[in-house]
Amino acid sequence: MNKKHSIKNFFGAIAIPLIVAILLQGICLSKGRTMIANITSFDNFIVYVAIVMITTIALSINLNSGRFDFSLGSMSILSSVLGAKITYSVLGGGNYSALMMFVLTVVFGMLLGLISGLLYVALHLPPIITSLGVTLIYEGVLFTITEGRYVMKEVQNASMTAFTGNWIYAAIIIAIVLVLSIGIFDYTKFGYDYNALKNGQKVSVNTGIKEIPNAIGCYVICGGLMGIVGFLNAARNTTINGGQLNFGSISIMFTAFLPMFIGSYISCFANEKIGFLLAALCMSMLNSTFAVFSNEVNASMQAIINAVLLVVFLIYLSNEHLLVSLFIRKHK
Template identity: 25%
Template sequence: MNALASPIFIRLFVKPPLVPLLIVATFVNGFWSVGNLRTLAEAVSTDGIVVVGMTIVMIAGGFDLSVGAVMAMGGVAAVVLLPYGIVVSAVGAAVLGGVSGTLSGLLVTRLRINPFIATLAMMVMVRGAVLAYTDTRPVVSLDDTFLALGGGYPVPYAFMALIAVIALAYLLLNTRPWGRHVYAVGADERAAAMSGLRVQLLKTQCYVISGSLSGIAGLLLAARLGTGSPIIGESTPLTAAAAALIGGASLRGGEGSVAGAFVGLLFIGCLVNVMNILGVPSYYQRMTIGGLLFALVVTDGMLMRLRPR
């Protein structure tokens, strides 16, 4: 039975078939056109930056439901701060996201609140604050420099930013002691603490990274849309969690990679893109992604039970 939990089994049979999906997409009219591929790159860029943060948190044994609300906050903050310059706008979005991540991390590590409950509370609080500040209306930007960030042809600037974030996160997790410590904390928090690792600080840092990346993603999305919307990102936690799980992350922590999560995001992005081309209604698309996440969570739970203790 334990053979079912082996990495080879997971790679071959559990992870979704991205390559077959791309082959099927070949027969969908217009999928491989330059315009559609650019649309796909735009679609996965901002969610992808959020996915990197979510993956880091999950590797550490946590979870972050607040990423969508923080992304909305980052977009609104970026537009509001534009009169002070693009640099202040970007820093403000990242810092506000980092502050929300810090609060989530402290709730989880200091008060020992379940990550789902802690970040759910943060999600509701941040979303409510953004809706109150904007009076539920989007904040419009007419700044040409800011709007240019949402462009880029044929490769969107946001997609370039995503590749840079993935590269930095990969180096941080795989070549630095900090990354090894995060994996150790996620694999066995008690053993990590006994070996001298500062578990609470490490986990809080992961939430700070997730929050900051969500804020930056909000900025880039606002630049593409031309507005900072208080209602964006409602389905982002679902997408981010699904991508991370597809990429090999586990709800119990200690597993996963940003490269794998990127592949998971590409799978979801291609699936949604194909459904858009075929004219599948949005509610069926959400049902599909929700069903995928349900299957991934069930599979992850089964594999956790099958693995030797």
């Protein structure tokens, strides 16, 4: 019985990525192209999987607890700029400068997350209001540091190029983040407290669970994750936009909405974090397909397609039981 259940869960988990892969590769083949044409495309594919998966995990941590955090994008960009500036302008870079920037960016991300969490706790305002204020502050600091310019010189070097030119580094980051996030949220006291607060805040607090330290810890973890995203985006794009004001950084966060819903659905069959990884694979396949048809599908059309897919998937989730019952009735 357990074996049958495991097999059912396995096929249930891989169903959506498998359907997406067949559908998108079919579209590419119909035009005489292929979704991933060479090793460079594969490198970009894995890096984008890492970006989407980590952003989705970061978004879900606070969102699942009722804390909508708009500041994720600003934390990502500001931490990467601080990491780049210190690594290359202050410390002078070097052969292993990408690793140094990675570590500094994660540390700055955690620090920015800590500041955001402390402000949320101290101000006693709704988290959505606090996060909007934090976003404006971080974007202002970012603009001041960069003078509104793109950061290019610091991230266009041999060490960063070597990182993006080898998919293994991104795969290692995916594996480490996946293991750590599952370990922290599923197998530690912090994770048990987090899940208890998520499912019943008032009851959990009454039983002695300390909400404030747990919330601050969540913000710190989210900041560290977004630091990784900031580094990956800088390496992938070979530039950082330092002129993002008036909530311009929020677009980074919105890349995680569709994969979060897909991953949450897949979590019916597997661990939620694995669901986010499989959802990120779907989004990376879609992004690779967009790259193949870059001459036919511009950025605006891509945004529209993503929005339509999100709406369609939400409609499916809202009517899943109805659709299943209609399908079963039709085949009786």
